[in-house]
Structures are given as C-alpha cells and as structure tokens.
Amino acid sequence: MEVVVFACQQAVPDPEALKSLWGLADVRFRVLPEPCSSKVEAFQLLRTLATPVDLVWVIGCEESLCRLAEGSQRAGGRMAYTKKYLEEIGLEPARVGRTVVTPGDQAALRAAVAEIQDRLKSLGASPLRQAPQSAARRAAP
Amino acid sequence: MPAKYHIHVRRVPPRFTPLAKNAIIDWSEGCLRCARCVKEQCPVDAYRKRGFDRTQFVDTIDEMCRDCYRCVQGCPRELIYKVVNPQYRQLGDEYWTPEILSATWYQAETGKIPVSGAGYGGPFSGPGFDSLWTDMSEIVRPTRDGIHGREYISTSVDLGRKPMFLLFDEQGDMAWTTPPLLELPLPILLAEPKLGPNPRGMQEIITLAAQNLGTLAILGRDQLVPVPAQALGQIMPSYSAGALELEDPLLSQVRAIEMLDHPALLKQVEVLKKRYPQLLVSIKVPGDEKVVDRVAELTAAGAEIIHIYATEKARGLGGFQDLHLKDLIRRCHLRLVEEQLRDTVTLLFSGGIALAEHVAKAIICGADGIIADLPLLLALECRLCRQCTKGGNCPVEIDLLTTKRGAQRLVNLIGAWNNQLLEIMGAMGMREVRRLRGEVGRAMFLEDLEKEIFAPLFANRETELQKRDPN
Amino acid sequence: MAKPNKVIALPTTSPGQLWEPVHTPGRFRNTLSKYRVYRNESRCIKCGKCVELCPYGVFTKAGSYLRRPKSYLCLGLECQKKPFHCVANCPAQALKVSVHPVYNTLGDCRWNPDLLLSTWWQAEFGNLPYTDLEYRTGGSGGGFDRLRLLFPPRRGGKNINHDDISLEVDINRRGDGRPNIRVSVPWYGGGMSFGSVSINTILSRATAATTFNTMVSTGEGGFPEELYPFSDHVVTQVATGLFGVREDTLQRVRMIEFKYAQGAKPGLGGHLLGDKVTPAVARMRESVTGNALFSPFPFHSVYSVEDHKKHIDWMKEINPRALISVKVSTPTDVDMVAVGSYYAGAHVVQLDGSYGGTGAAPDIAKKNIAMPIEYAIPKVHQFLRAEGIRESVTLVASGGIRSAYDVAKAIALGADLVQIGTADLVALECLRCHNCESGRGCARGIATTDPELVDLMTIQYGAARICNMYYSWSWQLKEILRLLGLRSIRELVGRTDLLMHLDYFERAIDDDIRGK
Incomplete structure (x- = not known):
C-alpha cells in the first residue's frame, strides 16, 4: 500500500523527520514538501488518488498562522470539495484527509501520523488497485 | 590535421518532470471569471498545457512557467503567487546544488550548452573552482572560434609515459621501443559512480557512452559485467589493491587498466609490464597528505598514468581534508614541475568535478585530464536522494532505464561539456587542450587579485580610520 | 512593432532642462512588493479607518468601496511601532501585514529582491523608498556589494548645496x-x-x-x-x-x-x-x-x-x-x-x-x-x-x-x-x-x-x-x-x-x- 502526504513546508519543516515517524515497513510513505498546503489543488488530490494511492493526506498550518494568510483556509475548502466530489462519483471520501498543526509542533505531527495509520487500517487497500503489474513495484517498501 | 572530433548529441527527453525552482500557487476559488483572464494571456500557455505527473504527483505548470510574473501581477484578486519550491531546494546537498543538478539534466537532455539571457546573476566568487576566472584574448592575441566549427581546436590528450628523449642505435633506428601511448579525443574519462540503484546497468551505460565518445570507461574489475568484444578497447578495468592476477584474460584484451596504490605496487607493475608491455597502467592514489610525495615517487619510478582521487565534494582525504581539489592538483603538478618530471607522466584527477568549467579549471591547475563519475548518474535524472544507498527505491527509476537511452544522455552531457571547454579555450585563443595544462597564467585567482589590487587599497587602514573616526 | 517614421511624443523637457519626476506606476496591476497587506474580506466591516490612518496611501476608497490595499506602499513590519499601524487599529482585526510570499523568488544574487524593488520604486516616483528596502547594493557577497563609501564622521557638506x-x-x-x-x-x-x-x-x-x-x-x-x-x-x-x-x-x-x-x-x-x-x-x-x-x-x-x-x-x-x-x-x-x-x-x-x-x-x-x-x-x-x-x-x-x-x-x-x-x-x-x-x-x-x-x-x-x-x-x-x-x-x-x-x-x- 502507499500513502502520499502533501506537507506544507512551514507545518513540516523537516520532511525526513516526519518519514522517520512512520514505521510501517509494508506501506510506502511518501512526503512531498509543498510551499503551502494551498499549492495542492483538488485535481491533484484526485489524480494522486487515482494513481492509485491508498490514502492521500494534506498537512498544513493552523488557518490563522498560514504564511500566505488565506492559504490553509483555501486548502480546507479544497479538501471539502474533494471529499464531496469523491462521494458523488461513488468513492470513499475518507481516502483523502487533512491535518492542521501549529508550525514546529512535533506532538501534533506524531498525532497526525497516528491518525493517518488508523485511517489506512480502517480503509485497507484502494479499490482502484486493479492493475497488479503497475502496482507491484510501488507496493514494495 | 586529424578529422575533426565531433560528438553526436541527440535530444533524449526526461522521463520525469524536472523540478522547477519556483512554484505557482493558484487559488482559483474566489476567481472573478474575468473576460480576459490572465491565465489565458500566459505567454507560454502554461495554464492550458499544465498536466499532472503521476509518478511524482506534481503539477507540470511549474516546469513550464518562465517566470514572467504577468499572471501574479495581473490577477485582479491577487489569486496567483510564485513561491520558492521546497522540492527543488531540497535537491542534492551543499556541494551538488539544485542549480548543478538542473543544469546537468538540461545538458543530458539536449546536449546543448546552457545559455541564458541577461548578465551573470550568481555570487561574486566562492570556494574552490569558483575562486578563479579564466582568461580571454583581446586585440593582440587572436581568439579561436571552435564552437561554430570555423576553426579547429583540439581537445585530444595522451595517456601514458612520455620519454624525455629518444635513443638511436648506430643504424639510426630507435634503440628501444617507445612506451605505449593512448590518445583520447577529449580530456574526460568516465567512471562508475559509487552510488546508484543498478551498478551493473550503469556499467553497461557507461561502456556504451565511452564507445560513442571514444574515451575510456573506468569500471571495477570485481563486479564487471560481460563487455562486448568491440567495447573492450574502451574500458579500463580497475583493480583493488593487490587484487590483480596475471592470468586475468582481460589484461590481454584491454588497452589500459587501473590499480589502487599499495606498498608493493611498483614491483607488481614491473611484473605486469614484462608480461603485457603494451598495457597502460594507471595508478590510483588517494588525495591525502602523502599524495604529493607519492606522486613524485611513482613518477620517478616510471609511472605512466596516475589517478588522484578526492572526495565527492572536491576535498582531499585524511590530512588534506580541508584542501580543495584545485589546490591538490596544483601541488601535485608543481612538485613534478620542480622535479622536472611533469611531462613524463599523465595526471588524472577525480572527485567533485561537477560542471564543464571544472574540467577546464582542473586542467589549468595542472591536470592532464579528469574523470567524471557522479555527474554521469545525474545525467540519468538522479536527484541525489541517496535512497539507493539505504536500500530504498529509486524515485526516478534509473534501474529501469535502457542502456541505449542512458548512454545517449551521457553522450549529450559530455558533448555539452566538451563544447563548453571549446568555448573557454576559444576565448583564450588556445588551439589545443594539451597546452592548457598548468597554464595558470591564463587564469586569474581570487587570492592573487585580492593581493595585487584590493589589499594595497584597503588593508591596514585601521590607523588612518581611527584618526578619522576615533570611536 | 513601431511603424517607421512614427512621430514620437516626447516628455516635454528639452536637453539641460531639469527633469521633475513624473509619477509613473508600473504597467501591471499588482505592483510587486516586499510586504503584503492582507485584508480578510469576511471580517472587514468597511469602516474606512485604515484609509484615514495610513499616511502612505496603502488603503483607498472609491465611494464606500474599499479598493485592494496597495501593498507596495506599505512601510512594512517597521510600522508596528507607529501610532497609525493599521493592523493594531483595525476594529475588526481584518488586517495582516507579512513578508510577501513572492518576495523571495525575485531576482538573483546580484539583483536581489530589494535592489529590484527599490529600483522599481525609483522609476515610479523618482526618489528613494521610505521602506526598509536596500537600494545601494545587491547580494552577491563580493565586489561592489562589499564596498562601502566612507563618509566623514561628522558628515561634511553643511555649506554645499x-x-x-x-x-x-x-x-x-x-x-x-x-x-x-x-x-x-x-x-x-x-x-x-x-x-x-x-x-x-x-x-x-x-x-x-x-x-x-x-x-x-x-x-x-x-x-x-x-x-x-x-x-x-x-x-x-x-x-x-x-x-x-x-x-x-x-x-x-x-x-x-x-x-x-x-x-x-x-x-x-x-x-x-x-x-x-x-x-x-x-x-x-x-x-x-x-x-x-x-x-x-x-x-x-x-x-x-x-x-x-x-x-x-x-x-x-x-x-x-x-x-x-x-x-x-x-x-x-x-x-x-x-x-x-x-x-x-x-x-x-x-x-x-x-x-x-x-x-x-x-x-x-x-x-x-x-x-x-x-x-x-x-x-x-x-x-x-x-x-x-x-x-x-x-x-x-x-x-x-x-x-x-x-x-x-x-x-x-x-x-x-x-x-x-x-x-x-x-x-x-x-x-x-x-x-x-x-x-x-x-x-x-x-x-x-x-x-x-x-x-x-x-x-x-x-x-x-x-x-x-x-x-x-x-x-x-x-x-x-x-x-x-x-x-x-x-x-x-x-x-x-x-x-x-x-x-x-x-x-x-x-x-x-x-x-x-
């Protein structure tokens, strides 16, 4: 399985440290540093999910602390839109998720990782995983 | 005049979208739906052409954007921003900077010299190779125009021992056979990098590239892949200290080998040369505090080629860990000049050669040629994430690259490097790279310029300034 | 492409006549800046206090409509100490001033963001910016950027006009x-x-x-x-x-x-x-x-x-x-x-x-x-x-x-x-x-x-x-x-x-x- 995290660079200044919190050897955990969580657009979330990836997560800053003022708030709006869209087309909206943290708050990041793991456990592999030959390579740690 | 050396470059598009320096943040929600939206006026049409890279999960708009800021400045609701892309900034490390990586990718893709508009925008100077400038000719010393093919500039170098004089017998024939000499059309040898997800595939790629370029590929003997017969002349198997066996069938098939230095090496070389007199032997010596003496000693004993290696970040080893490669080269070169042995031996250097200018500058400092290693991996789109050294997956799937495609990217990179070498030499009015070696008179070193020009103006003015400003 | 022999209307000065700066704003709608003034529209009560307070003209009104703040005129973070600081005085806490996210992407080492922005300022107004923009040097770390003019301790020229x-x-x-x-x-x-x-x-x-x-x-x-x-x-x-x-x-x-x-x-x-x-x-x-x-x-x-x-x-x-x-x-x-x-x-x-x-x-x-x-x-x-x-x-x-x-x-x-x-x-x-x-x-x-x-x-x-x-x-x-x-x-x-x-x-x- 594979989890992709789009991580705002303010919220997650050290993506490697976030990766080291992961610990599940059989799930590929990718952290993509982003300039702001609002860099990630809805189509990007959807297409990432369609790759297929089993869970897509966005970690941004508390909305009032966003360096771009409105960025994190917009990311929240996009997340809501994406979930609604997934519901409409009959897919599980829970496969996308978002956490907001105070920049530099390690405990919050640990909690976020735990939440991602719980979510993944409850959802299991993506139903979009139908092409085993392309998935095989990616599933390896 | 020999046939003009030409490297056949051919565009090999990247398999992965190169990461852009800046990223666009586009907040389309809240958009006014202007009749003439700034996105439609984009001069490169990036908003319409944008796609999604499904292996890296990135929006391809950032790579297309040419930084004109017209959308950023034009949107009436200020919904578009350009920001620094953290994924770009994270590439490589402090020596192998994102700028070096992306310049290498560009050259490997196109085979072209990186060209840009407007003047130089980088720092004034920097450590190592960034602390010297190369000379140019003006008015009285004609330049050469090598790059557009109007004038011939030779980049050939010779590997091997050069006798200081010839001996003839009474019949006027040569009294001894001259030692073997190998002419390479360019002063760049290829070596396998220490990392990479698929060392065997890399060996094949480097071998094919060396064949196309007419240079040598330095490959470890222990793990050597089967090399096609027609490529044997282009490989230089590298033996670890003392690991050479005289019965190794390769020794009669290749033109040159490399051996790691060890105390009994000279004796071993002697035995080897007796058996294979036409085989060139390069001695690989670590660039540590003993290197200068060792190079002098090996040369005096008749060494043909010496390969001195520095770290990946162009620093010496051991007691020389703070010494930059350029100074390492100068010390070795000058010592041999002092001992009047410089012209007898070929000195090759490796470690931290990252850009075409490093080739020219290493040669100016005294190298006969350089050995490229890590840039060859970068040419295959490597991002230097070093996952391969930790057992992880290669994010750009270098292990899935075909040999032909990979080799062409190396040919492109070295083709671009060679053209840049021609530019530098052309500007100097140099006809051949052999003459560039050790020509420090055709370079300007930061420390010299400071000493000659700024120090007399600005140093030791404390007292005068004290008088002006007692506080 | 300009047509050949097109008559060109020149600025009205002739050689030697002193040029007086003509306010010439940028050609693009949003002038780039070091600081960004952000107004949260959902909070703003359109009281217009910011318009009254800011002496630099960042905020302007057209009737009762508040225009987009002109960020590039803002004094920046320094303004916090001033009595007219808009952020502190906004009754609805709708304003925020921070470093513009675009600022770091501008220019290069020689023409760094400050030098670009201050040169644009000079081209618009004909004087030096009152903000903290560096207008003298770039960021190349050597040469002109490490040279300084030495003015006499008690700066001279009192009697020179x-x-x-x-x-x-x-x-x-x-x-x-x-x-x-x-x-x-x-x-x-x-x-x-x-x-x-x-x-x-x-x-x-x-x-x-x-x-x-x-x-x-x-x-x-x-x-x-x-x-x-x-x-x-x-x-x-x-x-x-x-x-x-x-x-x-x-x-x-x-x-x-x-x-x-x-x-x-x-x-x-x-x-x-x-x-x-x-x-x-x-x-x-x-x-x-x-x-x-x-x-x-x-x-x-x-x-x-x-x-x-x-x-x-x-x-x-x-x-x-x-x-x-x-x-x-x-x-x-x-x-x-x-x-x-x-x-x-x-x-x-x-x-x-x-x-x-x-x-x-x-x-x-x-x-x-x-x-x-x-x-x-x-x-x-x-x-x-x-x-x-x-x-x-x-x-x-x-x-x-x-x-x-x-x-x-x-x-x-x-x-x-x-x-x-x-x-x-x-x-x-x-x-x-x-x-x-x-x-x-x-x-x-x-x-x-x-x-x-x-x-x-x-x-x-x-x-x-x-x-x-x-x-x-x-x-x-x-x-x-x-x-x-x-x-x-x-x-x-x-x-x-x-x-x-x-x-x-x-x-x-x-x-x-x-x-x-």
Missing part, C-alpha cells in the same frame, strides 16, 4: 582638436541592439539620455530611423558582425563605439536567435528574416594594435567630428589592452564586466571568463596613471552598474564615468528572469521584437520611468558628493581612500543617505 555640485564629465581628453562631448551625468546608456530589445525600449532610453544630456549606444545591429532625431545623443556601435554599419550612420553621431568584446561573453561572438530576426530586424541588419545571426569573435581583421589603429583611423576619417570609444572585456592583461587602445587613438576605453548584457550568452562564459569589473577598474586606472596617460583618456566602466552607489564606487575605484544597461531595463520593470533569449523573447515586452509583446509598453511610460530613475540617481550622487565634501564628480575619480572593503574592516560602515 546640490545646485553647487557638478555631475558633468568631459569625454574628449586627448586634446586632439576633435569636439568635446560634455555629458551632464556620469553615466550613459550601454549598447542594446535593435533586435535584442524592442524599439520602444530603445526610444525610451534615447529620450532619457537626451533629457539628461547624456548618450545611449545603439549596440550592434544598426541605427533605426526612429533614432535619427536623437542622433546627437547616440553612440553607434561597430562590432565584429558589422551589422547595420553604414557610412551615413557613422557620420550621424558624435561618438563611435568600437566593440571588441562584451563582458557577458568575453572572447565569444554574439548570437541573435532566429526567432528574434523579424523582417524589421533583418532589414536593418541586411540579413534574412528568421535566420540566426552570428557575430564572430574577434574582428578577423584585427590581430595587432596596428590593425586596431587602422580601424580607428578609418572611422576617424569617415566621421571627422566623432570621438572613438573602444569597448573591451577584462582579461589578465586588460591594462595593456587599455594602453594599446589609447595609443591606437581611442578617446574612451570602456571596460565591460560580466554582470551585464541582455542577449543570449553561455552561462559558463558569464560566470567564468574574465575578471570581475571591480578589480579591472583600479588595475587599469593605476596602470594608465603610471604610464602618464591617465589624464588623456576617458575610462568607462560597465557591466554590472546597478545603482547610484555602484556609479560612485566605480568612479572612486578609478573610472571617469560608467555605462548602464540592465538598470534601465529594470526601470522598465525587467525582473531578471534571464529568459530574454528564449522563444518570443521578453514576456514583459522589453527585450523582444514580437509585435504583440512590444505593445505592452509605450515610449511615454518607458522614458518617464528611466528619467525618474536617472533623477533619483543624480540626487543620490549629489548627496554622496555633498556628504563627502566634494563639489564635482571629477573630484571623486580614483579616490579609493573614500571607500572601504568590508573584508578588510571589522566595524560596520553605514553609508545610507536617506534622512541624513
């Missing part, structure tokens, strides 16, 4: 009977050819040069007819490709620039990409539309000082009233080249460093070939002095002069005056994207010949922006001279004692002239 200070420079110092040119400011416009930049850019620069009684070079690529009205302020260039060089163009001008090399690509030829060779460019250069043009290196007819002299004699013969300038790059023997040029008959020796240029140049050449201009100036100045000919030749520095401070430093290092190019373009809102060479050229309509892109800029706008910047530079130079206790820019030449290099000095040196 700006009107008493002269920025004039005489160009002909050979005493060979040819007419002198006296420029009113210690800089003139560097060569940017028709083809590499748009006709509107050329005419904007020419207008500014005329207004400030200085000159502008045509660059290699001919003398467009539209420039004829400015002939007295035009320097025409003869370069290795000899593009657009005709007898009548040489006879039209007061100074001819003989270009051996340019700093951005020393020792290499010029290259105008095929895309930029439009029909008009091709006509001017007597070449074929769409075909890339190479300017060779070097002059294949010049291989000695004698050959060089022959060329200069030939030009002097064609135009008996013209002064001859020789533009060279900065090799190790730049001092010898300068002396050789003088003995060949040049009035001006121009040293071109590698930080300038608009056309395409290989990155390797810009970065590595030839020495930085900061070293070349004192080297040549001292050598000419030792040869006893310094007083008979005019030394021009170019290729990296970005600000009035760079002008002052170059002159204190030994130049008589400087040539500028990129600074003019920055005044026209160039943001140093380094893409002038690709595709259709400059997407902001400055360095392009694409008809659609050229129309992004008018000459009125361009001329006013450059004049505003020149005005600000003149003011700064006069203020610098005043504080140094000097009455003429001539007195600054070679005064390295008025400079300090931070590598050789441990204490901080403040050479800010704002509010002093």
Whole structure:
C-alpha cells in the first residue's frame, strides 16, 4: 500500500523527520514538501488518488498562522470539495484527509501520523488497485 | 590535421518532470471569471498545457512557467503567487546544488550548452573552482572560434609515459621501443559512480557512452559485467589493491587498466609490464597528505598514468581534508614541475568535478585530464536522494532505464561539456587542450587579485580610520 | 512593432532642462512588493479607518468601496511601532501585514529582491523608498556589494548645496582638436541592439539620455530611423558582425563605439536567435528574416594594435567630428589592452564586466571568463596613471552598474564615468528572469521584437520611468558628493581612500543617505 502526504513546508519543516515517524515497513510513505498546503489543488488530490494511492493526506498550518494568510483556509475548502466530489462519483471520501498543526509542533505531527495509520487500517487497500503489474513495484517498501 | 572530433548529441527527453525552482500557487476559488483572464494571456500557455505527473504527483505548470510574473501581477484578486519550491531546494546537498543538478539534466537532455539571457546573476566568487576566472584574448592575441566549427581546436590528450628523449642505435633506428601511448579525443574519462540503484546497468551505460565518445570507461574489475568484444578497447578495468592476477584474460584484451596504490605496487607493475608491455597502467592514489610525495615517487619510478582521487565534494582525504581539489592538483603538478618530471607522466584527477568549467579549471591547475563519475548518474535524472544507498527505491527509476537511452544522455552531457571547454579555450585563443595544462597564467585567482589590487587599497587602514573616526 | 517614421511624443523637457519626476506606476496591476497587506474580506466591516490612518496611501476608497490595499506602499513590519499601524487599529482585526510570499523568488544574487524593488520604486516616483528596502547594493557577497563609501564622521557638506555640485564629465581628453562631448551625468546608456530589445525600449532610453544630456549606444545591429532625431545623443556601435554599419550612420553621431568584446561573453561572438530576426530586424541588419545571426569573435581583421589603429583611423576619417570609444572585456592583461587602445587613438576605453548584457550568452562564459569589473577598474586606472596617460583618456566602466552607489564606487575605484544597461531595463520593470533569449523573447515586452509583446509598453511610460530613475540617481550622487565634501564628480575619480572593503574592516560602515 502507499500513502502520499502533501506537507506544507512551514507545518513540516523537516520532511525526513516526519518519514522517520512512520514505521510501517509494508506501506510506502511518501512526503512531498509543498510551499503551502494551498499549492495542492483538488485535481491533484484526485489524480494522486487515482494513481492509485491508498490514502492521500494534506498537512498544513493552523488557518490563522498560514504564511500566505488565506492559504490553509483555501486548502480546507479544497479538501471539502474533494471529499464531496469523491462521494458523488461513488468513492470513499475518507481516502483523502487533512491535518492542521501549529508550525514546529512535533506532538501534533506524531498525532497526525497516528491518525493517518488508523485511517489506512480502517480503509485497507484502494479499490482502484486493479492493475497488479503497475502496482507491484510501488507496493514494495 | 586529424578529422575533426565531433560528438553526436541527440535530444533524449526526461522521463520525469524536472523540478522547477519556483512554484505557482493558484487559488482559483474566489476567481472573478474575468473576460480576459490572465491565465489565458500566459505567454507560454502554461495554464492550458499544465498536466499532472503521476509518478511524482506534481503539477507540470511549474516546469513550464518562465517566470514572467504577468499572471501574479495581473490577477485582479491577487489569486496567483510564485513561491520558492521546497522540492527543488531540497535537491542534492551543499556541494551538488539544485542549480548543478538542473543544469546537468538540461545538458543530458539536449546536449546543448546552457545559455541564458541577461548578465551573470550568481555570487561574486566562492570556494574552490569558483575562486578563479579564466582568461580571454583581446586585440593582440587572436581568439579561436571552435564552437561554430570555423576553426579547429583540439581537445585530444595522451595517456601514458612520455620519454624525455629518444635513443638511436648506430643504424639510426630507435634503440628501444617507445612506451605505449593512448590518445583520447577529449580530456574526460568516465567512471562508475559509487552510488546508484543498478551498478551493473550503469556499467553497461557507461561502456556504451565511452564507445560513442571514444574515451575510456573506468569500471571495477570485481563486479564487471560481460563487455562486448568491440567495447573492450574502451574500458579500463580497475583493480583493488593487490587484487590483480596475471592470468586475468582481460589484461590481454584491454588497452589500459587501473590499480589502487599499495606498498608493493611498483614491483607488481614491473611484473605486469614484462608480461603485457603494451598495457597502460594507471595508478590510483588517494588525495591525502602523502599524495604529493607519492606522486613524485611513482613518477620517478616510471609511472605512466596516475589517478588522484578526492572526495565527492572536491576535498582531499585524511590530512588534506580541508584542501580543495584545485589546490591538490596544483601541488601535485608543481612538485613534478620542480622535479622536472611533469611531462613524463599523465595526471588524472577525480572527485567533485561537477560542471564543464571544472574540467577546464582542473586542467589549468595542472591536470592532464579528469574523470567524471557522479555527474554521469545525474545525467540519468538522479536527484541525489541517496535512497539507493539505504536500500530504498529509486524515485526516478534509473534501474529501469535502457542502456541505449542512458548512454545517449551521457553522450549529450559530455558533448555539452566538451563544447563548453571549446568555448573557454576559444576565448583564450588556445588551439589545443594539451597546452592548457598548468597554464595558470591564463587564469586569474581570487587570492592573487585580492593581493595585487584590493589589499594595497584597503588593508591596514585601521590607523588612518581611527584618526578619522576615533570611536 | 513601431511603424517607421512614427512621430514620437516626447516628455516635454528639452536637453539641460531639469527633469521633475513624473509619477509613473508600473504597467501591471499588482505592483510587486516586499510586504503584503492582507485584508480578510469576511471580517472587514468597511469602516474606512485604515484609509484615514495610513499616511502612505496603502488603503483607498472609491465611494464606500474599499479598493485592494496597495501593498507596495506599505512601510512594512517597521510600522508596528507607529501610532497609525493599521493592523493594531483595525476594529475588526481584518488586517495582516507579512513578508510577501513572492518576495523571495525575485531576482538573483546580484539583483536581489530589494535592489529590484527599490529600483522599481525609483522609476515610479523618482526618489528613494521610505521602506526598509536596500537600494545601494545587491547580494552577491563580493565586489561592489562589499564596498562601502566612507563618509566623514561628522558628515561634511553643511555649506554645499546640490545646485553647487557638478555631475558633468568631459569625454574628449586627448586634446586632439576633435569636439568635446560634455555629458551632464556620469553615466550613459550601454549598447542594446535593435533586435535584442524592442524599439520602444530603445526610444525610451534615447529620450532619457537626451533629457539628461547624456548618450545611449545603439549596440550592434544598426541605427533605426526612429533614432535619427536623437542622433546627437547616440553612440553607434561597430562590432565584429558589422551589422547595420553604414557610412551615413557613422557620420550621424558624435561618438563611435568600437566593440571588441562584451563582458557577458568575453572572447565569444554574439548570437541573435532566429526567432528574434523579424523582417524589421533583418532589414536593418541586411540579413534574412528568421535566420540566426552570428557575430564572430574577434574582428578577423584585427590581430595587432596596428590593425586596431587602422580601424580607428578609418572611422576617424569617415566621421571627422566623432570621438572613438573602444569597448573591451577584462582579461589578465586588460591594462595593456587599455594602453594599446589609447595609443591606437581611442578617446574612451570602456571596460565591460560580466554582470551585464541582455542577449543570449553561455552561462559558463558569464560566470567564468574574465575578471570581475571591480578589480579591472583600479588595475587599469593605476596602470594608465603610471604610464602618464591617465589624464588623456576617458575610462568607462560597465557591466554590472546597478545603482547610484555602484556609479560612485566605480568612479572612486578609478573610472571617469560608467555605462548602464540592465538598470534601465529594470526601470522598465525587467525582473531578471534571464529568459530574454528564449522563444518570443521578453514576456514583459522589453527585450523582444514580437509585435504583440512590444505593445505592452509605450515610449511615454518607458522614458518617464528611466528619467525618474536617472533623477533619483543624480540626487543620490549629489548627496554622496555633498556628504563627502566634494563639489564635482571629477573630484571623486580614483579616490579609493573614500571607500572601504568590508573584508578588510571589522566595524560596520553605514553609508545610507536617506534622512541624513
């Protein structure tokens, strides 16, 4: 399985440290540093999910602390839109998720990782995983 | 005049979208739906052409954007921003900077010299190779125009021992056979990098590239892949200290080998040369505090080629860990000049050669040629994430690259490097790279310029300034 | 593309008449800035208090409608201490001031974000920004960026008035009977050819040069007819490709620039990409539309000082009233080249460093070939002095002069005056994207010949922006001279004692002239 995290660079200044919190050897955990969580657009979330990836997560800053003022708030709006869209087309909206943290708050990041793991456990592999030959390579740690 | 050396470059598009320096943040929600939206006026049409890279999960708009800021400045609701892309900034490390990586990718893709508009925008100077400038000719010393093919500039170098004089017998024939000499059309040898997800595939790629370029590929003997017969002349198997066996069938098939230095090496070389007199032997010596003496000693004993290696970040080893490669080269070169042995031996250097200018500058400092290693991996789109050294997956799937495609990217990179070498030499009015070696008179070193020009103006003015400003 | 013989409405000043800054805002809706003022529309109660409070005009109203804040006018984080700080005084807490996210992406080491923003400011208003923008230096970490002007501890010039200070420079110092040119400011416009930049850019620069009684070079690529009205302020260039060089163009001008090399690509030829060779460019250069043009290196007819002299004699013969300038790059023997040029008959020796240029140049050449201009100036100045000919030749520095401070430093290092190019373009809102060479050229309509892109800029706008910047530079130079206790820019030449290099000095040196 594979989890992709789009991580705002303010919220997650050290993506490697976030990766080291992961610990599940059989799930590929990718952290993509982003300039702001609002860099990630809805189509990007959807297409990432369609790759297929089993869970897509966005970690941004508390909305009032966003360096771009409105960025994190917009990311929240996009997340809501994406979930609604997934519901409409009959897919599980829970496969996308978002956490907001105070920049530099390690405990919050640990909690976020735990939440991602719980979510993944409850959802299991993506139903979009139908092409085993392309998935095989990616599933390896 | 020999046939003009030409490297056949051919565009090999990247398999992965190169990461852009800046990223666009586009907040389309809240958009006014202007009749003439700034996105439609984009001069490169990036908003319409944008796609999604499904292996890296990135929006391809950032790579297309040419930084004109017209959308950023034009949107009436200020919904578009350009920001620094953290994924770009994270590439490589402090020596192998994102700028070096992306310049290498560009050259490997196109085979072209990186060209840009407007003047130089980088720092004034920097450590190592960034602390010297190369000379140019003006008015009285004609330049050469090598790059557009109007004038011939030779980049050939010779590997091997050069006798200081010839001996003839009474019949006027040569009294001894001259030692073997190998002419390479360019002063760049290829070596396998220490990392990479698929060392065997890399060996094949480097071998094919060396064949196309007419240079040598330095490959470890222990793990050597089967090399096609027609490529044997282009490989230089590298033996670890003392690991050479005289019965190794390769020794009669290749033109040159490399051996790691060890105390009994000279004796071993002697035995080897007796058996294979036409085989060139390069001695690989670590660039540590003993290197200068060792190079002098090996040369005096008749060494043909010496390969001195520095770290990946162009620093010496051991007691020389703070010494930059350029100074390492100068010390070795000058010592041999002092001992009047410089012209007898070929000195090759490796470690931290990252850009075409490093080739020219290493040669100016005294190298006969350089050995490229890590840039060859970068040419295959490597991002230097070093996952391969930790057992992880290669994010750009270098292990899935075909040999032909990979080799062409190396040919492109070295083709671009060679053209840049021609530019530098052309500007100097140099006809051949052999003459560039050790020509420090055709370079300007930061420390010299400071000493000659700024120090007399600005140093030791404390007292005068004290008088002006007692506080 | 401007039509040939189009009548150009010039700003209303004539040569010598003092330019008064004309407020000329940027051409693009959102002016870039260091700080961003953000108003949360869902919180704002439209009380208009911010409009009343802010003395800088960040907030404006149209009836009851509050316009978007003009972030670039904001004082920035410093404003927190002020009683009129909008963020603290907003009753709805709807305002926020922070560093603009775009700020860090602007420019490069030499033209760093602050220098770009402060130059745009000067081009808009004709004065120095009141914000904390650095307007003197860039961020290259060496050369001009590490040099500081040494003002006397109790800054001098109490009794000197700006009107008493002269920025004039005489160009002909050979005493060979040819007419002198006296420029009113210690800089003139560097060569940017028709083809590499748009006709509107050329005419904007020419207008500014005329207004400030200085000159502008045509660059290699001919003398467009539209420039004829400015002939007295035009320097025409003869370069290795000899593009657009005709007898009548040489006879039209007061100074001819003989270009051996340019700093951005020393020792290499010029290259105008095929895309930029439009029909008009091709006509001017007597070449074929769409075909890339190479300017060779070097002059294949010049291989000695004698050959060089022959060329200069030939030009002097064609135009008996013209002064001859020789533009060279900065090799190790730049001092010898300068002396050789003088003995060949040049009035001006121009040293071109590698930080300038608009056309395409290989990155390797810009970065590595030839020495930085900061070293070349004192080297040549001292050598000419030792040869006893310094007083008979005019030394021009170019290729990296970005600000009035760079002008002052170059002159204190030994130049008589400087040539500028990129600074003019920055005044026209160039943001140093380094893409002038690709595709259709400059997407902001400055360095392009694409008809659609050229129309992004008018000459009125361009001329006013450059004049505003020149005005600000003149003011700064006069203020610098005043504080140094000097009455003429001539007195600054070679005064390295008025400079300090931070590598050789441990204490901080403040050479800010704002509010002093």
